[in-house]
Structure formats: C-alpha cells, structure tokens
Amino acid sequence: MPTEPRLMGPATPTRIAVVPPLSAARWLLLLVIAAGIYFFHGFVVPVLAALVIAFASWPLYRRLLVLVDGSRTVAAAIAIMAILIFLVVPIAIAGSYAVHEVREWIGWAFETNRNGAPTPEWIAALPWVGEWLNERWAQYVGHPGAIGELIQITSGANIGNIYRAVLAAGGGAFSLLLTLLFMLIALFFVYRDGEHFAAQVDRVGERIVPTRWERISRVVPATISSTVTGMTLIAIGEGVVLGVAYWIAGVPSPVTLGVLTGIMALIPGGAPLSFTLVSIYLVSSGSHIAGLALFIWGSVELFIVDKTLRPKLVGGPIKLPFLPTFFGLIGGVKTMGFLGLFIGPVLMALLVAIWREWLREVELTDEAAKAVPVEPPQLPLALDQDAGKRQAG
Numbered sequence: 159m160p161t162e163p164r165l166m167g168p169a170t171p172t173r174i175a176v177v178p179p180l181s182a183a184r185w186l187l188l189l190v191i192a193a194g195i196y197f198f199h200g201f202v203v204p205v206l207a208a209l210v211i212a213f214a215s216w217p218l219y220r221r222l223l224v225l226v227d228g229s230r231t232v233a234a235a236i237a238i239m240a241i242l243i244f245l246v247v248p249i250a251i252a253g254s255y256a257v258h259e260v261r262e263w264i265g266w267a268f269e270t271n272r273n274g275a276p277t278p279e280w281i282a283a284l285p286w287v288g289e290w291l292n293e294r295w296a297q298y299v300g301h302p303g304a305i306g307e308l309i310q311i312t313s314g315a316n317i318g319n320i321y322r323a324v325l326a327a328g329g330g331a332f333s334l335l336l337t338l339l340f341m342l343i344a345l346f347f348v349y350r351d352g353e354h355f356a357a358q359v360d361r362v363g364e365r366i367v368p369t370r371w372e373r374i375s376r377v378v379p380a381t382i383s384s385t386v387t388g389m390t391l392i393a394i395g396e397g398v399v400l401g402v403a404y405w406i407a408g409v410p411s412p413v414t415l416g417v418l419t420g421i422m423a424l425i426p427g428g429a430p431l432s433f434t435l436v437s438i439y440l441v442s443s444g445s446h447i448a449g450l451a452l453f454i455w456g457s458v459e460l461f462i463v464d465k466t467l468r469p470k471l472v473g474g475p476i477k478l479p480f481l482p483t484f485f486g487l488i489g490g491v492k493t494m495g496f497l498g499l500f501i502g503p504v505l506m507a508l509l510v511a512i513w514r515e516w517l518r519e520v521e522l523t524d525e526a527a528k529a530v531p532v533e534p535p536q537l538p539l540a541l542d543q544d545a546g547k548r549q550a551g
Contacts, residue, residue, distance in 0.1 A: 184366070187362075201340060201344075203337060203494070203497060204337050204338075204340035204341035204344055205340075205341075205344050206494075206497060206501060207337075207341045207497055208341050208342075208344035208345035208348050209348060209382075210382055210386065210497070210500045210501070211241065211341075211345055211386075212345060212348040212349060212352060213378075213379045213382040213383050213386075214382060214383050214386035214387065215237070215241075216352075216379070216383070217383075218237075219233065219237055219349055222236060222237060230349070230350045230351075231350055233349065233350075234346050234347075234349035234350040235346070237345075237349050238342055238345060238346050238349070241342070241345070242342070245338075255414075267305055270299065270304075270305055271302070271303060271304065271305040271306050272302060273302055274300055274301045274302045274304065275299060275300060276300060277291070277292045277295040277296065277300065279443070279444075281295065281442070283442050283443070283444070288442075359375075360372075360375065363375055378504055378507075378508065381503060381504045381507040381508075382500060382504055385499075385500050385503045385504065386500055388467075389424055389499065389500075392423060392463060392467060393420045393421070393423040393424050394420060395463075396419060396420060396423040396429050396459070396460075396463065397416045397417060397419050397420020397421075397423065398416065398420075399459060400415075400416060400419045400429070400432070400433055400456060400459070401413060401415065401416020401417070401419065401420075402416075403433075403452055403455055403456070404416060404436060404452070407436075407440060407445070407448040407449070407451065407452045408440075408445065408448060409436055409439070409440065409452075415432070415436060418432065419432040419433065424496075424499060425491060425499070429456075429460060430456065430457075430460055433452060433453065433456035434453065434456070436452060437449040437450070437452045437453035437456070440452060482506045482507075482509075482510055483503060483506070485502075485506060486502035486503040486504075486505065486506030486507075487499060487502055487503060488502070489502050489506075490502020490503065490505070
C-alpha cells in the first residue's frame with residue numbers, strides 16, 4: 159500500500175539519541191516538579207504542615223496501626239480525629255477566655271466613658287515617658303465621654319480603612335480555615351499511603367544519588383520529629399517555669415501570662431520579650447526587687463535553655479550547633495511564618511548534612527591517595543641498558 163509523502167520530506171531513521179534517556183528522564187522529572195509547584199503552590203503550605211505533623215507523630219501512628227490490626231484507613235481516620243480534638247479543644251478554651259476578657263474590657267470602656275478614670279499609677283510612674291503618658295491619658299481617656307469622642311473621631315476619619323481591615327480579617331479567617339481543611343485531607347492520605355510513597359521516593363532517590371540517598375533522606379524525618387518534639391517541650395517548660403516565677407513575683411494572672419510566654423517561646427526572641435515586659439511592669443508598679451529578680455531569673459533560664467537544651471533537642475540527628483539552629487529558626491519564620499519554625503531547621507540540617515558528606519568524601523579521597531605507595535620513576539629502556547653495561551664493565 160503506497161504511503162503518502164511527508165510534508166518535510168522523507169525521514170532518516172537513526173538509533174542514536176540526541177539526549178541520553180537517563181538525562182532526559184531527569185530533566186523531564188524536574189520540569190514536571192517545577193510545573194506542579196507553579197500550578198499548585200497554594201497547596202504547598204498545607205501539604206508541608208501535614209508532612210511536619212506526620213513525621214512528628216509517626217511513632218504514635220505506628221502503635222495505633224498495630225492496635226487496629228494494620229488497617230491503614232481506620233488508623234488514619236482515628237489519628238485525624240485525635241488531631242482535631244487536640245486542635246479544637248485548646249482553640250475553644252482560648253476562644254471562651256478571649257470572649258470573657260473582651261466582655262470585661264467592653265464593660266470597663268463603658269464605665270470609663272461614663273465616669274472617667276484616673277491614670278493608673280504604674281503608667282504614671284514609668285521613667286522618662288510617664289509624665290507624657292499621664293497627659294495623653296487625661297486628654298483622651300480620663301474625663302467622662304472621652305472614649306466615645308475618641309471612637310467617633312477615629313471611625314469617622316478612617317471608616318474606609320476600618321471596612322477594608324474587617325474584610326481582610328474575614329478573608330484571612332476563611333483562608334485559614336481552608337488551609338486547615340486541606341492540611342487535614344493531605345494528612346489523612348499521608349498517614350494512609352505514606353509508607354508506599356516513601357518507598358517510591360527512595361527508589362527514585364537511589365537512582366539520582368546512589369551512594370548518599372539513604373543517609374540524606376533519613377535526616378529529614380528525624381530532624382522534623384526532633385524539632386517538633388524539642389520545641390514543644392521547650393515551650394511547655396518555659397511556660398511552666400516562668401509562670402511559676404510570675405506567681406512568686408506577684409504578677410496578676412500568672413497562669414495566663416505563663417501560657418502566653420509558652421506560646422511566645424516557639425518564636426525566637428518571644429520568651430525574653432515576654433518576661434522583660436512583665437519585669438518592666440513590676441518595676442513600674444513599685445516592685446523593683448521582684449522585677450529585677452524576675453528579669454535575672456528569666457535571663458539565666460533562657461541562657462541555659464538556648465546554650466544547652468535547644469541545640470540538643472532541636473538539632474536533630476546531625477547535632478546542629480547553636481548558630482545554624484538559630485539561623486534556621488529565624489530564616490524559617492521570616493520566610494514561611496509559623497510553619498518556618500519547623501521547616502527552617504530541616505533545611506539547615508540538610509545543608510549541614512550535605513556539607514559533611516562532601517567533607518567526608520574529600521577525607522576519604524585524601525586517605526586513599528596517601529595509602530597508594532609512590533613508585534620511583536622508571537627510566538627509559540635504552541638508558542637502563544647502558545647503566546647495566548657500565549656496571550658490568
């Protein structure tokens with residue numbers, strides 16, 4: 159059967175590939191990954207959050223898997239319900255407490271607007287700025303009706319900004335709920351199919367980095383698990399220790415301030431900021447010795463934690479020093495927000511692991527070069543024969 163002529167002429171068959179198949183497959187994989195990140199970058203944060211939670215809770219999930227006779231779907235569903243309870247219960251408690259506090263502040267605002275209120279003694283006693291704050295308080299808050307006038311002036315001049323801020327807050331809350339929903343969905347499938355996907359990633363990784371993949375790939379889950387566990391233990395410990403110190407120093411609401419300090423301890427620089435502000439409040443209210451003692455105690459406790467406990471707990475399996483751990487935390491928070499607290503140390507751990515692998519390879523190469531015996535230079539055959547004749551003569 160005659161074939162139709164090709165538009166560009168007859169094709170010349172060849173068996174030589176322009177690009178080797180293995181290189182083509184690697185570049186194709188990179189292009190597919192880049193395209194996926196570009197089109198689905200909005201899901202990167204919830205997926206990373208799901209991976210962080212899964213790595214941190216994987217030992218508990220394995221125990222749960224044994225209890226349900228190996229049913230991954232049932233175990234994943236139970237784990238998701240447990241995480242929901244773990245998230246919803248604290249949020250509900252914090253929300254009820256916040257509503258109670260807001261109700262008290264609103265009642266205080268109505269009472270102050272009706273009758274006025276003198277400047278609190280601790281504000282007026284602040285060094286350098288106390289007198290200026292006393293004047294501003296008397297001008298904007300102290301006399302009856304002052305708060306109503308302030309609200310009317312502020313809302314009238316910035317009604318557009320307030321409206322946009324309310325819309326932005328609503329949009330942010332809706333986005334947070336969607337992110338939480340996507341994270342839980344991704345976490346369910348990570349629990350159910352995580353081992354199969356990890357085996358596939360290991361097969362591909364062994365092809366790309368044959369001799370180093372096993373060591374490098376094990377750094378990620380171990381570092382994430384140690385980072386989450388370590389930071390959680392540090393935050394709880396600092397909240398409890400500083401909360402007890404607040405109670406001993408006579409600070410109002412020591413439990414609330416202890417919880418806030420524990421939450422702030424997750425952020426680099428949050429714990430020192432918390433106990434420094436509380437110390438300033440004590441000094442301003444007249445408790446100079448208690449404020450100074452609280453500041454000294456918080457500084458000593460923070461120094462011990464940052465120099466000894468944090469590098470050991472957060473450093474992971476490769477034992478990150480203090481400086482890479484600190485840079486990982488700061489860079490992660492600056493780039494990815496709260497999630498960066500866990501992603502930053504992991505990336506820093508990977509960089510340190512790759513650097514140590516390179517150094518190990520250089521050391522092995524140098525040792526192999528030293529072990530090879532150096533042979534004397536060989537003379538040409540003609541010169542060797544002449545030397546033999548001279549020795550025989």
